[in-house]
Amino acid sequence: MFATPSLSCIRHSILYTFTTTGRRNVFALQTTHFHSSRILEKKPKMPPKKKVEEVPVEKKGPARFARVKNTLKMGCVGLPNVGKSSTFNLLTGQSVAAENFPFCTIDPSVSRCKVPDERFEKLCKMYEPPSKIPAWLNITDIAGLVKGAAEGAGLGNAFLSHIQAVDGIFHVVRAFENDEIVHVDDSVDPVRDLETIQNELCLKDLVFYEQAMEAEQQAVKKNPKMKITPLFTETMAKVKDHLENNRGIAYQEWTEAEVFLIRDKLKTLITTKPIVYLVNLTKDSYIKKKSKWLMKIKTWIDERSSAPMIPYSVEFEEEIAAMEDDERTKYLAEIKCKSAIPKIISAGYNELALQTFLTAGDPEVRAWTVQKGSLAPQAAGVIHQDFERGFIKAEVVAWKDFDELQTTKGLDKVKAAGKWRQEGKNYVMQDGDIVHFQFNVTAKKK
Secondary structure, three states: OOEOOOOEEEEEEEEEEEEEEOOEEEEEEEEEEEEOOOOOOOOOOOOOOOOOOOOOOOOOHHHHHOOOOOOOEEEEEOOOOOOHHHHHHHHHOOOOOOOOOOOOOOOOEEEEEEOOOHHHHHHHHHHOOOEEEOOEEEEEEOOOOOOOHHHOHHHHHHHHHHHHOOOEEEEEEEOOOOOOOOOOOOOOOHHHHHHHHHHHHHHHHHHHHHHHHHHHHHHHHHOOOOOOOHHHHHHHHHHHHHHHOOOOOOOOOOOHHHHHHHHHHOOOOOOOOOEEEEEEOOHHHHHHOOOOOHHHHHHHHHOOOOOOEEEEOHHHHHHHHOOOHHHHHHHHHHHOOOOOHHHHHHHHHHHOOEEEEEEEOOOEEEEEEEEOOOEHHHHHHHHOHHHHHOEEEEEEEOHHHHHHHOOOOOOHHHHHOOOOEEEOOOOEOOOOOEEEEEEOOOOOOO
């Protein structure tokens, strides 16, 4: 309750109702007015909040270098004719041209795909709302790189700038033989191809490194009081060593101070981005889960990073995508195999250090995207900036508790078990939280 000059009190709470007017989302608010002279009806008390010290989530790997946004993008990267555009089409349901010649793709194509989430699906079945909005992963299809791209070969500079614009990489690697699909190097050797792409990205980052070194030296010359610190010298030496040895930056060991310096001085690096390696196999190899290349590729990846590797088959995925639902279900049961597309999408979402919280009610069930480590007010701001600005508290139930206790729509069993709790502005959001935010829209913007 908040007193106002008119001696009235206003309480605002979120309804899970969202309407659309034109292009702008209008959030319906439930506002209850009480006059100070009235006797307020007593409401059942919430269970006391446990005093737990909030521990910020420590970001590791590429997440340390990520932009602080919820609308991060993955880009499909690789040599020409390895299956990038076909993979993009399978992930997003688009129909981008995928032809049998190099540089079929020139301008990047951008779309999004639904993030698979059994929690969201369960809530939709439970509430059966008219509006069902899942979490989305943004994806960009980028033209193929070739050897020498860092020096401009094959329109390389333009394509490398497209990679700079995304936040993570789906590195598509060809591990299938097909005489009808030409290979830019005339033979199939995925380890060689991995080296080619990694080398081009590291060479481009070395250019950015040299530019940063020159800028720092010029700044010192212009300002006699400014000195190059030992931290700068040591960190930049480590950066140069990793790039010259074709290792990249993202998955190496860095101190917090080194990460801060790299983020500050080397904002344009490409190899700070997370990578998911997608190994494109033949249909038969994918079903049998056997390929002479898989262990060699895994060894190459593990020597350089902790990035995930996912075997899949464009040939197989396109075949089952063309089937009717019943036919597809029966076929997959017979061959004891399943699509890799949901796994690929989830891996991209996870490597970008993204997670989901949920809102649920009769009008709408929705999955919202936040970065791991986000606090409750930041999550509220994803819904609407006023929710963050006037944040009061979050009413939360962990998905595990909800899943174990609640069998019908609503929160009655959760509340009866004392699992519906109140959290303040320092609460670190957990993946799968079901949340009801309360806020005061009259709070002054700071």
